Amino acid sequence: MKNLLLFLFICSFFFQYSFAQQSSKPVRMAMMGLSHGHSPWIFNRKDKTDVELVGIYELDAALAASYAKRYNLDQKLFFTDAKAMLDATKPEAVLAFGSIYAHLEAVELAAPRGIHVMVEKPLTYSLDQAKKMEALAKKHGIHLLTNFETSWYASTEKTYQLLQDKEAFGPIRKAVFHHGHRGPKEIGVGKEFLDWLTDPVQNGGGALIDFGCYGANIMTYLMEGRKPISVTAITNTYKPDIYPKVDDEATIILDYGDAQAIIQASWNWPFDRKDMEVYGKTGQVISENRSKMRTRIWDIPEEKTFEVQPEEVGVYVDPFSYFADVIRGKIKVEDYNLYSLNNNMIVAEILDAARKSTEKGETVFLGK
Known part of the structure; x- marks a missing residue:
């Protein structure tokens, strides 16, 4: 009986330690698109450590180059193939910063991989698209959030x-x-x-x-x-x-x-x-x-x-901190x-x- 209690104590200790370690790690996030005017937000929060930017998907080479120069970003962060970026960088979350129409594609690619998604407002303007996105989020158990200023x-x-x-x-x-x-x-x-x-x-x-x-x-x-x-x-x-x-x-x-x-x-x-x-x-x-x-x-x-x-x-005055805390289970998204x-x-x-x-x-x- 003593051995069983000791075993359970050790298991509990390592579980709590593992959970604490995981919850303190930066959330790996990738961007899908840079064309939204709000995309600079994430590059202007260098004093925070709750998020790690691991990849950027952008087809516009000139736009990608301008961001790389403006924010002194490593060229290895940039991809012109969204699937390749997600598979190579294995992010925990995706930030959709392209057009509203592109939100559906972001969810279609991220959700089956178990990657959470935050889109810039609004979620979409099409009810048909919204229903597809909702179904994917629920099927694959991901968070799908929308950020409004x-x-x-x-x-x-x-x-x-x-x-x-x-x-x-x-x-x-x-x-x-x-x-x-x-x-x-x-x-x-x-x-x-x-x-x-x-x-x-x-x-x-x-x-x-x-x-x-x-x-x-x-x-x-x-x-x-x-x-x-x-x-x-x-x-x-x-x-x-x-x-x-x-x-x-x-x-x-x-x-x-x-x-x-x-x-x-x-x-x-x-x-x-x-x-x-x-x-x-x-x-x-x-x-x-x-x-x-x-x-x-x-x-x-x-x-x-x-x-x-x-x-x-x-x-929260920082949507990325909010998203990170939701993913880490520190807060719950209320109905x-x-x-x-x-x-x-x-x-x-x-x-x-x-x-x-x-x-x-x-x-x-x-x-x-």
Whole structure:
């Protein structure tokens, strides 16, 4: 009996030691694509050791060379064959930084190899593609996350937390989201990004997809996974000389039966903006940016103005650290949170319906 207990103790010790060693190792990540304007993020975090970049797949030789020079990267990191990169470098995770249309290919290649995937927002604009990606992720047991800049905003999480107080704010009745800027060309994005961002196939649309996804993602979180009953969208192209193939202005209305969301996505704002207003039955929560907020409750005449910081509400400000901690089991992706597959499947359904609404000129009703 003593020998058995000793054996079990030794096994337990080595298991815990092995787990601790594994959880402290950097997560091996590879990039599939560099053309997204947010791809420099991972190269600007050299002070962190939770992630090791082991490979970069990019077909554009000039783009790859520019990144190698700018960030002093070893040429051995670069591949022009995605399968060869995954097989040679054996990453634990893939970061999809190409076009939105390329997200499906990233999952098709990574999932069967047991490699986790994080894509840049949105997951996709096509419900058919989303269903294929979801099926692959579930079949092969991988994490499939979507990164939005607003997921790092302390104000986004604080809004969710405040609205849990139904007595003060009441259930949500209306939410208004303003996302966008003057336009991708106007703000000077790189040609490699602009080329697919303004392509109706590679991006699925213009401002409708580029910025309509933010409000859909946040509203799904605030509604704790409830899908809207219907989606109505209107798009315009006010600058056809710059954006001849896609919309530069979009409004999406989500009807929940007992609440409504108005998503205003634009490449025509006179300045950059990512802000939102949420109105409950008895109070309101307004976020001016990532930290500045205002609240008001119906029986208190004074409006409260304050700033909130990420550490106050438990928000990760680095998506790669979040992804690494999910993979290492340090945190759990809660149902319908901003990064989750459940949430972003609904976002894909909303965007898919919005595109159909603009094409048909009618409201699109979602299935259960």
